[in-house]
Amino acid sequence: MTKVLMKGNEAVGAAAIAAGCHYFFGYPITPQSEVPEYMSRELPKVGGAYVQAESEVAAINMVYGAAGSGARVMTSSSSPGIALKQEGISYCAGAELPCVIVDMMRGGPGLGTIQPAQGDYFLATRGGGNGDYRLIVLAPADVQELVDLVMEGFDLADLYRTPVMILGDGMIGQMMEPVEFRYQPRADLPEKDWATRGKGKGKQRNVINSLYLQAEELEKHNHKLQAKYAKIRENEKKVEEYNVEGADLVITAYGTTSRIAKTAIAKLEKEGYKVGMIRPISLYPFPNEAYEKIGDDCKGVLTVEMSTGQMIDDVKISLQGRIPTYFHGRSGGMVPEPEEIVEKVKEILGGDK
Amino acid sequence: MAIVFEKTKGLTDKPTHYCPGCTHGIIHRLVAEVMEEMDLLDNAIGVAPVGCSVLAYDYFNVDMHEAAHGRAPAVATGIKRVHPENFVFTYQGDGDLASIGTAEIVHAAHRGEKFTTIFVNNAIYGMTGGQMAPTTLVGQKTTTSPYGRDEATTGKPIKMSELLATIDGAKFVERVAVNTPANIRKAKKAIKEAFKVQLEGKGFGIVEVLSTCPTNWGLTPVEAMKWLEKDMIPYYPLGNFKKPEEVE
Amino acid sequence: MAKVKGRTTFEEDLCKGCGLCVTVCPVNIISLDTARINKKGYHPAAIEEMDKCIACTNCATICPDVVITVERL
Numbered sequence: 001m002t003k004v005l006m007k008g009n010e011a012v013g014a015a016a017i018a019a020g021c022h023y024f025f026g027y028p029i030t031p032q033s034e035v036p037e038y039m040s041r042e043l044p045k046v047g048g049a050y051v052q053a054e055s056e057v058a059a060i061n062m063v064y065g066a067a068g069s070g071a072r073v074m075t076s077s078s079s080p081g082i083a084l085k086q087e088g089i090s091y092c093a094g095a096e097l098p099c100v101i102v103d104m105m106r107g108g109p110g111l112g113t114i115q116p117a118q119g120d121y122f123l124a125t126r127g128g129g130n131g132d133y134r135l136i137v138l139a140p141a142d143v144q145e146l147v148d149l150v151m152e153g154f155d156l157a158d159l160y161r162t163p164v165m166i167l168g169d170g171m172i173g174q175m176m177e178p179v180e181f182r183y184q185p186r187a188d189l190p191e192k193d194w195a196t197r198g199k200g201k202g203k204q205r206n207v208i209n210s211l212y213l214q215a216e217e218l219e220k221h222n223h224k225l226q227a228k229y230a231k232i233r234e235n236e237k238k239v240e241e242y243n244v245e246g247a248d249l250v251i252t253a254y255g256t257t258s259r260i261a262k263t264a265i266a267k268l269e270k271e272g273y274k275v276g277m278i279r280p281i282s283l284y285p286f287p288n289e290a291y292e293k294i295g296d297d298c299k300g301v302l303t304v305e306m307s308t309g310q311m312i313d314d315v316k317i318s319l320q321g322r323i324p325t326y327f328h329g330r331s332g333g334m335v336p337e338p339e340e341i342v343e344k345v346k347e348i349l350g351g352d353k
Numbered sequence: 354m355a356i357v358f359e360k361t362k363g364l365t366d367k368p369t370h371y372c373p374g375c376t377h378g379i380i381h382r383l384v385a386e387v388m389e390e391m392d393l394l395d396n397a398i399g400v401a402p403v404g405c406s407v408l409a410y411d412y413f414n415v416d417m418h419e420a421a422h423g424r425a426p427a428v429a430t431g432i433k434r435v436h437p438e439n440f441v442f443t444y445q446g447d448g449d450l451a452s453i454g455t456a457e458i459v460h461a462a463h464r465g466e467k468f469t470t471i472f473v474n475n476a477i478y479g480m481t482g483g484q485m486a487p488t489t490l491v492g493q494k495t496t497t498s499p500y501g502r503d504e505a506t507t508g509k510p511i512k513m514s515e516l517l518a519t520i521d522g523a524k525f526v527e528r529v530a531v532n533t534p535a536n537i538r539k540a541k542k543a544i545k546e547a548f549k550v551q552l553e554g555k556g557f558g559i560v561e562v563l564s565t566c567p568t569n570w571g572l573t574p575v576e577a578m579k580w581l582e583k584d585m586i587p588y589y590p591l592g593n594f595k596k597p598e599e600v601e
Numbered sequence: 602m603a604k605v606k607g608r609t610t611f612e613e614d615l616c617k618g619c620g621l622c623v624t625v626c627p628v629n630i631i632s633l634d635t636a637r638i639n640k641k642g643y644h645p646a647a648i649e650e651m652d653k654c655i656a657c658t659n660c661a662t663i664c665p666d667v668v669i670t671v672e673r674l
Contacts, residue, residue: 023431023434023435025430025431049434049435051430051434051464053427053430053460054456054457054459054460055456057424057427057456058424058427058430058456058457058460059427061420061421061424061427061428061431061457062427062428062430062431062434063431064418064420064421064424064427064428064431065400065418065420065427065428065429065430065431065432065433065435066431066432066434066435067431068418068428068431068432069398069431069432069435069436070435071435073431073435087421088421088424091421095419196398196416196417196418196432196436197398197416197436197439198395198396198397198398198415198416198436198439198440199394199395199414199415199416200394200395200396201395202416205414205415205416205417206416206417207410207416207417207418207419208417208418208419209410209417209418209419210419211407211419354608354672354673354674355672355673356670356671356672356673357607357656357658357671357672357673358658358661358662358669358670358671359670359671360667360670361667364667368615368666369665369666371665372617373617373618373619373643373665374617374619374620374621374665375665376665377665378664378665378666378667379662379663379664379665382665382667531663533625533663534625534658534659534662534663537662537663538662567619573620574619574620574621575619575620575621575623575624578621578624
């Protein structure tokens with residue numbers, strides 16, 4: 001298959017269309033405006049619909065209507081816009097609607113900046129909106145993986161009837177890399193007989209809803225959602241591991257930060273250090289087993305994030321206090337240099353090789 | 354012997370939770386009757402609001418979506434873009450449409466989205482216990498305007514039909530009332546015309562229905578209808594503000 | 602000229618006793634039966650003098666609870 005050079009944001013659009021998504025509702029915001037621009041150009045060519053919503057709030061509610069009507073549908077934004085979508089995402093989770101939401105993170109809080117950051121980890125993995133729900137959260141580290149995960153995201157969304165968030169950052173959105181559309185769609189996706197197409201077309205009248213005024217009913221519904229998330233945890237963890245066995249220190253990072261960490265590890269290995277890496281690809285479900293495999297005599301796990309420390313909480317939960325944890329982060333849109341990570345590792349290991 | 358009035362198949366068998374004399378019951382019935390008469394029951398998809406009529410998805414005998422407060426026009430946009438051949442409507446109250454959802458209704462009209470909105474204006478927030486609405490009249494006492502609505506700090510009530518009629522994409526805009534049988538029959542005609550505008554692919558349509566809230570107005574159902582006539586209609590004039598040109 | 606005659610039936614247990622139908626009947630034959638209460642606890646609307654009914658459907662038109670069915674005889 002031929003590879004094509006694409007900017008991350010445009011690759012998101014191309015991947016969605018390749019996955020059969022013909023409906024996009026979005027709003028411009030730096031650094032992901034190329035996503036709606038691409039969709040506005042390409043969707044009419046496949047007979048789809050691009051709607052530039054009046055706000056990110058309106059966009060996620062259009063997603064709700066389209067998803068409830070049985071279509072594959074996507075929206076995208078960056079951190080401040082994703083914050084706006086939380087109400088709608090909670091409604092999608094409660095009504096069990098499949099959809100893909102792309103977050104190209106930027107520095108915050110508030111209006112923040114337009115440079116990349118990873119400050120939405122909590123928002124993405126802890127639900128983000130009101131109530132007890134989770135999203136499947138996938139974190140690509142390069143544009144090829146972005147394409148793969150967007151395409152798989154639509155299948156996972158349909159399989160579990162749940163929203164899927166692709167957590168990228170401004171760097172992945174803007175960089176250009178060669179990609180191929182190689183994801184093989186699943187064959188086991190259920191029929192969407194719950195979707196609204198007019199009751200004449202279905203076996204019953206369909207209602208898309210997240211309201212359950214009887215508390216007993218809502219508790220039952222919550223148990224149903226939790227059972228779903230348990231299945232997701234059982235089946236959908238994704239992680240990349242490198243040299244964890246026998247490592248003196250393990251670096252853990254996701255997305256763009258993980259690529260910088262890999263450069264740092266290469267430098268450290270040249271100097272004789274034994275450093276491993278755990279790169280979560282699914283942030284929910286978090287691949288905690290990978291951390292459980294770290295040997296007891298490992299001297300530490302260094303979490304590196306473009307934030308003041310969010311994923312590190314899940315790392316600590318996974319380690320259960322077995323191994324000391326360390327953190328190195330940049331925030332405000334600053335991107336760490338490999339040298340910073342090298343220095344931090346040397347500081348932790350005290351010069352021991 | 355012929356039946357000249359019976360319950361429409363457009364309503365489910367579930368008895369409504371609405372208060373005695375609440376005009377939601379009348380308006381639901383009109384919408385359901387028109388859908389049945391236009392043979393839309395198998396095809397229609399409706400969007401329920403947040404408000405007293407949040408449970409409308411239990412009463413309309415068609416596929417339904419429950420939307421977040423104010424977002425029904427966005428949800429309807431998503432539905433209609435995926436199913437352009439289906440009949441799509443939203444049913445919204447004054448908090449839903451004229452407060453939190455003002456951006457959504459304005460932009461749906463602006464884009465000319467081809468669905469129809471039934472806007473129930475009863476000058477108050479019913480479900481949450483009778484607070485002031487953007488449509489509450491000056492001087493009207495509510496639980497959050499206990500001294501009467503003060504124009505100086507909260508402005509005059511908003512006239513949504515007039516506002517939306519200025520938008521080109523809104524092809525049918527009419528204000529009706531349901532306080533008398535005569536007005537109810539006129540309201541039904543307006544709803545039917547609005548639905549026709551959608552079926553003919555002409556664009557967005559809205560019927561604003563002046564309604565009562567006996568419970569939160571502190572009036573009997575019969576007194577409430579009189580208040581609608583004496584106090585609401587003078588401020589919110591009935592009539593058509595926009596309709597497509599008749600093609601010869 | 603024969604006058605239109607009607608038969609109007611009330612599904613009493615749906616009635617919430619709002620009284621709207623009473624006020625719109627042109628021949629004033631509807632009243633709330635204060636002598637009894639229905640399953641919901643309201644005084645249901647009813648017609649005593651059915652022979653005066655003219656099947657105008659005003660009552661059914663204004664009833665919010667679809668209590669009323671009207672037949673023209």
